[in-house]
Amino acid sequence: MSWGVFDSGVGxxxxxxxxxxxxxxxxxxxxxxxxxxxxxxxxxxxxxGYAREALRFFLDAAxxxxxxxxxxxxxxxxxxxxxxxxxxVIGVVVPGVHEALSETATHRVGVIGTQATIRSxxxxxxxxxxSPRTHVVAAAxxxxxxxxxxxxxxxxxxRLVAARYLAPLREAxxxxxxxxxxxxxxxxxxxxxxxxxxxxxxxSASAVAREAAxxxxxxxxxxxxTAPTPAPQHRFCVTDGGGSFANVxxxxxxxxxxxxxxxxxxxxx
Amino acid sequence: MSWGVFDSGVGxxxxxxxxxxxxxxxxxxxxxxxxxxxxxxxxxxxxxGYAREALRFFLDAAxxxxxxxxxxxxxxxxxxxxxxxxxxVIGVVVPGVHEALSETATHRVGVIGTQATIRSxxxxxxxxxxSPRTHVVAAAxxxxxxxxxxxxxxxxxxRLVAARYLAPLREAxxxxxxxxxxxxxxxxxxxxxxxxxxxxxxxSASAVAREAAxxxxxxxxxxxxTAPTPAPQHRFCVTDGGGSFANVxxxxxxxxxxxxxxxxxxxxx
Numbered sequence: 334m335s336w337g338v339f340d341s342g343v344g345x346x347x348x349x350x351x352x353x354x355x356x357x358x359x360x361x362x363x364x365x366x367x368x369x370x371x372x373x374x375x376x377x378x379x380x381x382g383y384a385r386e387a388l389r390f391f392l393d394a395a396x397x398x399x400x401x402x403x404x405x406x407x408x409x410x411x412x413x414x415x416x417x418x419x420x421x422v423i424g425v426v427v428p429g430v431h432e433a434l435s436e437t438a439t440h441r442v443g444v445i446g447t448q449a450t451i452r453s454x455x456x457x458x459x460x461x462x463x464s465p466r467t468h469v470v471a472a473a474x475x476x477x478x479x480x481x482x483x484x485x486x487x488x489x490x491x492r493l494v495a496a497r498y499l500a501p502l503r504e505a506x507x508x509x510x511x512x513x514x515x516x517x518x519x520x521x522x523x524x525x526x527x528x529x530x531x532x533x534x535x536x537s538a539s540a541v542a543r544e545a546a547x548x549x550x551x552x553x554x555x556x557x558x559t560a561p562t563p564a565p566q567h568r569f570c571v572t573d574g575g576g577s578f579a580n581v582x583x584x585x586x587x588x589x590x591x592x593x594x595x596x597x598x599x600x601x602x
Numbered sequence: 603m604s605w606g607v608f609d610s611g612v613g614x615x616x617x618x619x620x621x622x623x624x625x626x627x628x629x630x631x632x633x634x635x636x637x638x639x640x641x642x643x644x645x646x647x648x649x650x651g652y653a654r655e656a657l658r659f660f661l662d663a664a665x666x667x668x669x670x671x672x673x674x675x676x677x678x679x680x681x682x683x684x685x686x687x688x689x690x691v692i693g694v695v696v697p698g699v700h701e702a703l704s705e706t707a708t709h710r711v712g713v714i715g716t717q718a719t720i721r722s723x724x725x726x727x728x729x730x731x732x733s734p735r736t737h738v739v740a741a742a743x744x745x746x747x748x749x750x751x752x753x754x755x756x757x758x759x760x761r762l763v764a765a766r767y768l769a770p771l772r773e774a775x776x777x778x779x780x781x782x783x784x785x786x787x788x789x790x791x792x793x794x795x796x797x798x799x800x801x802x803x804x805x806s807a808s809a810v811a812r813e814a815a816x817x818x819x820x821x822x823x824x825x826x827x828t829a830p831t832p833a834p835q836h837r838f839c840v841t842d843g844g845g846s847f848a849n850v851x852x853x854x855x856x857x858x859x860x861x862x863x864x865x866x867x868x869x870x871x
Contacts, residue, residue: 367644368638368644368648369637369638370643374639374846375636375637375842375844376842376843376844377844378842378844379841379842379844475748475751475752476745476748476749476752476754478748479744479745479747479748480745482744483745485745489762490759490762490763490766493758493759493762494759497759572648573644573645573647573648574645575644575645575646575647575648577717
């Protein structure tokens with residue numbers, strides 16, 4: 334099957350990286366809305382409008398399933414995709430929550446993300462639904478994204494920034510932290526150091542890739558094969574092709590990216 | 603007369619603040635494109651497309667003159683406004699350059715700004731045109747905007763970030779630094795400390811306000827008054843009203859902002 338992967342920018346490539354490790358023969362269409370990144374500072378209404386435009390793109394691309402890699406869009410606009418796409422739609426919130434709940438021993442879980450993600454309480458609500466006794470401490474970390482994009486992932490500055498943002502999580506003695514933003518795995522080193530030994534970091538990217546692989550296996554089992562699997566094709570599309578996407582992409586994808594397409598989005602009619 | 607003030611976000615309010623100090627009786631319409639801020643990470647083509655949409659807004663608002671407070675848009679899209687608006691169009695680049703050239707004694711000038719502004723070389727080119735013997739050292743400081751918006755304007759983190767970004771300017775022993783981004787005046791304290799005594803910081807916001815006041819006086823002198831000046835009106839418009847604009851605005855404007863309007867932009871036909 335072919336997957337669409339939607340992100341506000343470049344961060345969703347961490348999900349692509351994890352996905353291709355699990356499903357090397359899958360086809361995928363990546364859309365990074367680089368003309369309007371970051372979503373995490375915008376209102377729910379604006380993010381939902383952008384999601385509707387992305388929906389039309391993925392319907393035109395005729396993907397079989399969609400991964401919403403952007404935490405902000407997963408938190409506030411997943412239903413827009415679920416209602417219109419005839420196949421699995423996977424956001425990053427649910428797989429991340431499941432993994433965190435299976436990891437925590439003390440039932441004290443931390444969640445970090447952008448302002449919009451934390452304000453939405455999407456992670457905290459889902460954790461409470463699934464495990465009412467789990468105590469959740471959430472913190473917005475707005476400087477983590479620009480730090481990751483600058484490539485400042487170790488040294489004094491990220492360490493001091495992490496210390497400040499993570500203080501409430503440390504005080505609450507959480508034993509598990511959900512990295513609720515696709516950029517944060519790049520800062521996992523300093524986040525891990527700051528939280529200390531014995532604290533597990535949950536990277537939504539791998540949790541989502543695992544979930545997608547499970548769905549793809551289910552789909553294959555359910556399907557009566559009538560045609561051979563086509564050779565996998567990977568399209569990488571952005572709404573602003575002139576920025577630093579191509580340069581930063583290799584940091585996230587783990588390899589050089591070629592054949593970047595610039596696309597224009599339009600509202601879903 | 604009535605001025606339009608265009609910015610990608612909230613930073614242009616520093617220009618409004620300076621403008622109202624000089625022209626307390628002027629009317630103004632502010633547009634912050636908060637649904638798509640920041641412009642500084644985007645390509646020239648994308649910023650020019652957004653400028654065309656802003657142009658239509660200001661034509662509809664029938665302003666007498668326009669201040670492009672956004673350094674990125676001033677650097678790469680000023681001609682779009684100049685061609686279509688029948689009145690003065692003032693970007694931040696030219697007034698900033700004039701002030702820097704009148705301040706520097708050693709003819710060694712530093713310019714700091716977003717990636718797009720620095721990549722455009724708009725400041726460096728204009729300085730070379732007006733003063734070929736002046737040596738220009740430019741540095742992009744991508745973390746300054748998120749630091750200012752977080753309100754982290756003093757302490758260890760901004761100091762370490764400033765030390766890293768400003769090292770090439772210090773090594774080049776510039777005696778004047780153009781703050782080529784509307785957010786940077788908020789960090790003037792740490793920037794000044796890092797550059798050391800005897801280095802002048804040029805804030806484009808005040809240079810632009812001074813230029814606007816001069817143009818308004820010229821216009822008044824040229825005009826035969828037929829009607830009394832109407833009571834000044836101030837409209838503040840954003841493309842995403844749900845973000846942190848209203849909260850952050852007071853930092854930039856120096857007073858609480860009321861009556862924020864959310865507007866939708868459309869391409870100029």
